[in-house]
Amino acid sequence: MDQAPGSPQGPQDAQSLPTCYRHPDRDTGIRCTRCERPICPECMVSASVGFQCPECVRNGSGTGHAPSATTPRTLAGGTIPADPRLLTKILIGINLAVFLVGQIRPSFVDHLVLVGKWPPAPFVATEGVAEGQWYLLFTSMFAHQAIWHIGFNMLSLWWLGGPLEAALGRVRFLALYIVSGLAGSALTYVLAAPSSGSLGASGAIFGLFGATAVLMRRLNRDMRPIIALLVINLIFTFGMSNIAWQAHIGGLVAGVVIGYAMVHAPRERRSLIQYGVCAVVLVVVVVMTLIRTSQLV
Structure with missing residues (x-):
């Protein structure tokens, strides 16, 4: 059963962690500061405050979007396209x-x-x-x-x-x-x-x-x-x-x-x-x- 936000969570209960929205097989405790989607270390992009997901960085969504956020990159260093295929x-x-x-x-x-x-x-x-x-x-x-x-x-x-x-x-x-x-x-x-x-x-x-x-x-x-x-x-x-x-x-x-x-x-x-x-x-x-x-x- 999914755990509601803010409910008590045991530190050893890995199954209660959300999974990265781009890599469903990876547990993560990090969320995008703009859209609050869970993101793994590979997907998170450093911003002036916390981390953001590649989509928020690319689209500049939300008021107060951090201009210093780095361009999101793929595993090999390429830019993340809107249509990956x-x-x-x-x-x-x-x-x-x-x-x-x-x-x-x-x-x-x-x-x-x-x-x-x-x-x-x-x-x-x-x-x-x-x-x-x-x-x-x-x-x-x-x-x-x-x-x-x-x-x-x-x-x-x-x-x-x-x-x-x-x-x-x-x-x-x-x-x-x-x-x-x-x-x-x-x-x-x-x-x-x-x-x-x-x-x-x-x-x-x-x-x-x-x-x-x-x-x-x-x-x-x-x-x-x-x-x-x-x-x-x-x-x-x-x-x-x-x-x-x-x-x-x-x-x-x-x-x-x-x-x-x-x-x-x-x-x-x-x-x-x-x-x-x-x-x-x-x-x-x-x-x-x-x-x-x-x-x-």
Whole structure:
């Protein structure tokens, strides 16, 4: 039974404490001085008097709002957006738009597919990455042909993207998504047959899997669900012949590395380390691509 405000409370009765309105699994005895909602140490923002919740600081609600209150930040140091899933929705929208255009004009997708070197099969793009079409490493991340393929990837993006976007902030989340996808494309270019075609957001999705596992460990959450889901995906990855496992592994490794930097970087050098690690992974992608290209030309 909930305890009424002001009623006696035993110091050892942890169950009587309210929970943070943004993190229901965390007990807290701190409330926002403006709206009086319970907030945990991660959410509370120092003000001239007491602490405030991120929404009150962002909206400046209430008379006498403290101008000295600091800007609320996510766990990784990003700003807290009004819609924590906005970027996830945009990425899903881009993937769906490309898919729909491809259904109307199938040749459109042919020129987005990751191909190492001409002649590609079964696609009809005129040139591959080895001929200088490096943009295919990026465009292939948004191209799908089968309805089951895009359906599975977009469900995964919605399930993983929202919590990660809220925890990292939009810019960091976008960096994680794009760099993980490029890492998956680069490993596919290096290890797959040059004339084979590869497409799909799976590399970026597996990057989100890796970062989610790191985040859950950082928050001391139960990791069994994400590990079980990852194992199931890896079984499908290596159990089906028409799946580019290289993209999955490349994205997963990049996601773990970038995710660790995002949530474990010390506050005083947080941005430098986070974006520095993203830059290092990008350099690795470029070096891998250059080496593979030298072997194919």
